[in-house]
Each structure stands twice: as structure tokens, then as C-alpha cells.
Amino acid sequence: MKIAIAGAGAMGSRFGFMLHQAGNDVILIDKWEDHINEIRKNGLKVNLNGEMFTSYIPIYFPEEIAETKQKIDLILLFTKAMQLEDMLSALSTAIHSETKVLCLLNGIGHEDVIEKFMPKDNILIGITMWTAGLAGAGKAELIGDGSVELQNLAPKGKDYALEVVKILDQAGLHCKYSPDVRYSIWEKACVNGTVNGTCALLDATIAELGQTDVAVSIIKNILHEFVLVAKQERLILDEAAVLQKIIKTFDPNGIGNHYPSMHQDLVKNHRLTEVDYINGVVVRKGEKYGIDTPFCTLLTELIHAKEQLIGAK
Structure with a gap:
């Protein structure tokens, strides 16, 4: 399964790093040029509760995804809310009939935008109580503990939602399925x-x-x-x-x-x-x-x- 982190800021960097460390096929997608250049050159530098790591995760500008001809199986959305539609539009060539999206953005009502790009059956919504920060371009500060809670938007999506719960939980992200997210x-x-x-x-x-x-x-x-x-x-x-x-x-x-x-x-x-x-x-x-x-x-x-x-x- 290819997992794309759409929005590789502080929280996206945390999820991308932890999923990559757990052995998943992960790519990062962001628009911050300095951040992208730093990660490409020196890797993502991570301070995880005082322990230092360097993680070499592929990172792209949104507009580069079409050129790579990649197909993405799961998209974790961490963009800013006002950037959501532009991000999904840029990723449209990588979205196939089985691509699923997990929206973990702050705020309310983002599923209305996501439904423009994929069927409701393919959409998961959730929240995360993890925290994260950036000390600068390519430098993530990951302190403390957290959790994730998610649910399928439509009834047909529950089996896949449970699969995503397992993937995130195995990466140490403390994920659980919610009947009322x-x-x-x-x-x-x-x-x-x-x-x-x-x-x-x-x-x-x-x-x-x-x-x-x-x-x-x-x-x-x-x-x-x-x-x-x-x-x-x-x-x-x-x-x-x-x-x-x-x-x-x-x-x-x-x-x-x-x-x-x-x-x-x-x-x-x-x-x-x-x-x-x-x-x-x-x-x-x-x-x-x-x-x-x-x-x-x-x-x-x-x-x-x-x-x-x-x-x-």
C-alpha cells in the first residue's frame, strides 16, 4: 500500500515519520519549498521525545505527482483547510477507483470538499490528539503522546477503516475505530x-x-x-x-x-x-x-x- 501524506507540515511530518519507521511505503507532499529542499538534501530531522532521528522519505510538490505517474492507495490529509481543494485537484491523477482518503484536518465539514474527488464509500474522517511542531525547514519536534480516532463516512467503508486503524496502530499512533467520530x-x-x-x-x-x-x-x-x-x-x-x-x-x-x-x-x-x-x-x-x-x-x-x-x- 502506498501512503501519501498530503500536507507535510508539523503533524504530517509526525505521521509520515512514524508510518515510515514502521516499514510502510510513504511519500510526503507539501508546498513549502525550503522544507522540501531540506528533506531532499538532508532527510527529515526528527526530535522524538529527545531522541534524534533522520528519515529519508520521498517528498514532492503537489504538481510533481502527475509527472511521477504514481498511484496512491491511501491519502492522509493534513493540509490547511483552505488548501484542501487545490491539494486534491493536484493529486487527481494519482487517485484511482480504490484510493481511500483519511481526513484529519482541524475544523468541521471537510468531507463536503473531499466528495468532489471521490465517492463517499472511499472517505474516512477522524481526529488526532497528537501534537507536533517544526523547529525549521525539515526539522520536526515530536514531543509527548497522543491518539487517533476514525470512522468510515459511509457504511461500506468500515472494513477498510478497520484496516487503516491497524496500520496506524502498528506505527505507534494509538488508533481506534469510533462508532461516532x-x-x-x-x-x-x-x-x-x-x-x-x-x-x-x-x-x-x-x-x-x-x-x-x-x-x-x-x-x-x-x-x-x-x-x-x-x-x-x-x-x-x-x-x-x-x-x-x-x-x-x-x-x-x-x-x-x-x-x-x-x-x-x-x-x-x-x-x-x-x-x-x-x-x-x-x-x-x-x-x-x-x-x-x-x-x-x-x-x-x-x-x-x-x-x-x-x-x-
């Missing part, structure tokens, strides 16, 4: 929607955010808007349980000392963020259902303002 996706969106943007705006780690007197108040207000909108989507979130899950992320012995992905994009790398696919989704759906979402609206607008002020691209 949609709940978990929304739950994770609540975590990202309350923590990612606030840490980016405050230039803080998750633990530093948690140390402030107003952290829980801010989180409660944002979270409540997610819960109200999810209810209109026929999804009942346990608001108290999700709040406790978010608060647990403050622990510096867990992921508390981690800068979340939106901070890495905006503050560290001056890149555009995925806020429109997390808090922005709540705003748009709130407008659709007649629900006021002032906290998600303000957070989304503040992130966009900061993007403009620093010239994020």
Missing part, C-alpha cells in the same frame, strides 16, 4: 475553537493561557456558542464534560507547554490560519440558524486583523 470532531473543534485563537492572540502556550484569571470565563463563552450551533446540527454536546476536557489541556505535564497550531501558523511563521474553518464555521452556521455568536465572531475578526497587520500569507 462526528461527536469527537465537534468536541475537538471546541478545544481548538477556545484555545487556538486565544493563544495566538495572547502569544501564549496553553498552560500560560490557563494561568490567567479569565481563561475559564473566556472558554465558557466561546464553548457555549459551539454547543448551541451543534444542537441545531442534531449533535448534543455535553457542555460540562467538554469544558473539563479543555481545562485539562492547561496541564504543563500534558500538552500545556505546547503552542497550538494557530499560534505556530500566525505568530511563529506569519501564515494564514484556519480560523474560518473552526470559529468561523460557528459564525456562519449561527447566522443560518438565527443564533448569536458574538465571541466566535470577535475571535475570528481579531485573528483576521492580526493576519493583515503582520502580512500573513
Whole structure:
């Protein structure tokens, strides 16, 4: 089975490295020229919990895939949400009738885009609670533990979903099959929607955010808007349980000392963020259902303002 990691940033590098180390046939696909050149020249340098590795994994620009005439059996999607359609379009020549896609992007509703390129039977959706960072082009910082949860989008896809669970689990990615991954996706969106943007705006780690007197108040207000909108989507979130899950992320012995992905994009790398696919989704759906979402609206607008002020691209 040929596995393509579409989006070889921090998280894509983690999954690509761990799958490659486990003996799988893996390729990386990304658009960051310096990252690609560094990996091609010196390999992917990985700091895995203080132990150093160098992994020589083939890496390509998306537009190069058609020239290689490769056929991909499984695509793991780690692009930024706004890059998803362009990535799948570039990979269209490598997608065959049996190609499956596992979407592990942050945010909500990405399956609507994926269905433009392949049947629902071939789509898996999921979440990952792993963390990852980049110390620079070709240099991955992989600290701590994590997990993956996935499910087939259509009933016919369950057998293949279970096969993917086995592949990821054998690579040490702690994967499990979920009978209701949609709940978990929304739950994770609540975590990202309350923590990612606030840490980016405050230039803080998750633990530093948690140390402030107003952290829980801010989180409660944002979270409540997610819960109200999810209810209109026929999804009942346990608001108290999700709040406790978010608060647990403050622990510096867990992921508390981690800068979340939106901070890495905006503050560290001056890149555009995925806020429109997390808090922005709540705003748009709130407008659709007649629900006021002032906290998600303000957070989304503040992130966009900061993007403009620093010239994020």
C-alpha cells in the first residue's frame, strides 16, 4: 500500500515519520519549498521525545505527482483547510477507483470538499490528539503522546477503516475505530475553537493561557456558542464534560507547554490560519440558524486583523 501524506507540515511530518519507521511505503507532499529542499538534501530531522532521528522519505510538490505517474492507495490529509481543494485537484491523477482518503484536518465539514474527488464509500474522517511542531525547514519536534480516532463516512467503508486503524496502530499512533467520530470532531473543534485563537492572540502556550484569571470565563463563552450551533446540527454536546476536557489541556505535564497550531501558523511563521474553518464555521452556521455568536465572531475578526497587520500569507 502506498501512503501519501498530503500536507507535510508539523503533524504530517509526525505521521509520515512514524508510518515510515514502521516499514510502510510513504511519500510526503507539501508546498513549502525550503522544507522540501531540506528533506531532499538532508532527510527529515526528527526530535522524538529527545531522541534524534533522520528519515529519508520521498517528498514532492503537489504538481510533481502527475509527472511521477504514481498511484496512491491511501491519502492522509493534513493540509490547511483552505488548501484542501487545490491539494486534491493536484493529486487527481494519482487517485484511482480504490484510493481511500483519511481526513484529519482541524475544523468541521471537510468531507463536503473531499466528495468532489471521490465517492463517499472511499472517505474516512477522524481526529488526532497528537501534537507536533517544526523547529525549521525539515526539522520536526515530536514531543509527548497522543491518539487517533476514525470512522468510515459511509457504511461500506468500515472494513477498510478497520484496516487503516491497524496500520496506524502498528506505527505507534494509538488508533481506534469510533462508532461516532462526528461527536469527537465537534468536541475537538471546541478545544481548538477556545484555545487556538486565544493563544495566538495572547502569544501564549496553553498552560500560560490557563494561568490567567479569565481563561475559564473566556472558554465558557466561546464553548457555549459551539454547543448551541451543534444542537441545531442534531449533535448534543455535553457542555460540562467538554469544558473539563479543555481545562485539562492547561496541564504543563500534558500538552500545556505546547503552542497550538494557530499560534505556530500566525505568530511563529506569519501564515494564514484556519480560523474560518473552526470559529468561523460557528459564525456562519449561527447566522443560518438565527443564533448569536458574538465571541466566535470577535475571535475570528481579531485573528483576521492580526493576519493583515503582520502580512500573513
